[in-house]
């Protein structure tokens with residue numbers, strides 16, 4: 144299992160299609176990628192059960208492309224695109240579940256985000272996606288439906304900070320280790336889910352669904 | 362090695378001796394213990410080298426009593442003191458190194474604390490301290506010196522939230538696993554260290570230094 148999970152906040156370009164996530168969350172467009180940690184105890188493996196909404200929580204989904212690191216990365220040069228790509232072992236699709244009301248209160252009060260992002264079951268992930276299946280990780284379509292209604296559906300080309308920059312920035316703070324997971328940020332369309340809702344999510348490359356990425360979470 | 366490190370923020374009682382840490386950081390006295398995660402990559406084992414100050418960082422020490430969890434704990438009742446104590450395998454002394462300027466900026470902007478708390482080498486820890494060595498973890502003295510000058514020196518009796526409450530609150534968010542570490546919060550006296558400074562830290566029980574707790578960090 145992963146040793147650490149780093150997740151990037153609000154990472155989408157100033158484009159009509161995607162900038163809405165920044166607006167949705169009243170975020171200021173960042174000059175650098177900020178990130179936070181999710182505990183490994185939040186991970187739900189494929190088919191391993193539902194996301195549990197803690198009492199009083201406004202539970203939001205955020206579908207994201209994930210990276211599984213294949214080796215140690217420390218202080219990576221942001222221009223070393225090849226180095227970043229070589230350090231990735233495989234991809235996954237993940238849903239960065241967020242207790243939005245707790246997160247908003249934490250933001251207001253200057254408190255850490257760990258509670259709002261870290262409850263048990265707050266990170267359903269797909270099977271690993273072989274690297275060769277996604278030849279260009281900045282040209283894949285990720286989507287999420289709630290009860291079969293499309294809520295998120297955007298290309299990873301809309302990332303404000305691209306993968307080499309994310310890996311570099313994180314590696315300048317904390318050494319990435321083999322098996323660490325990185326969530327790369329979500330496109331527009333985040334919103335609430337309640338009891339009984341079923342989330343499905345997937346990833347398309349060149350118009351074809353990637354089977355390993357397929358997620359269904361009650 | 363630990364799978365997760367949870368650290369409790371500003372946890373000291375309204376007493377002259379200790380409340381200064383809350384003032385020092387302009388924190389509002391909390392109604393509940395808040396906590397954040399440090400990555401396992403921040404851990405420095407005894408004798409394994411210096412704390413590295415990242416460029417431009419106002420680096421602060423925070424000496425803290427640490428818990429090593431001995432079993433899984435999920436949704437623990439806060440009144441179950443025995444359950445909390447039984448779940449602890451051993452203790453340790455740790456220094457929760459903090460990039461204070463980055464943390465202050467994150468607080469102002471409502472950003473996550475992970476960068477300010479998570480740089481490599483930001484968690485020097487001592488050897489494990491056998492549980493029997495600290496018969497009452499709320500009655501131990503922890504201290505930290507910089508270049509042999511005392512900077513922190515207070516009893517763990519000053520914790521605002523005691524250990525069973527901390528373990529309970531964390532376990533209601535994230536299931537604690539065997540090997541997880543918890544930092545219980547620092548007493549007053551936090552302050553900066555620079556290049557060339559040497560931190561020493563220790564823990565006394567009934568007026569006697571506990572040898573396993575002894576830390577020296579260049």
Ligand SMILES: [Mg+2]
Pocket residue numbers: 150151152153205207239326328329
């Ligand atoms: Mg997210």
Ligand SMILES: [Mg+2]
Pocket residue numbers: 146147148182183364365366400401
């Ligand atoms: Mg971890």
Ligand SMILES: [Mg+2]
Pocket residue numbers: 368369370371423425457544546547
């Ligand atoms: Mg601390």
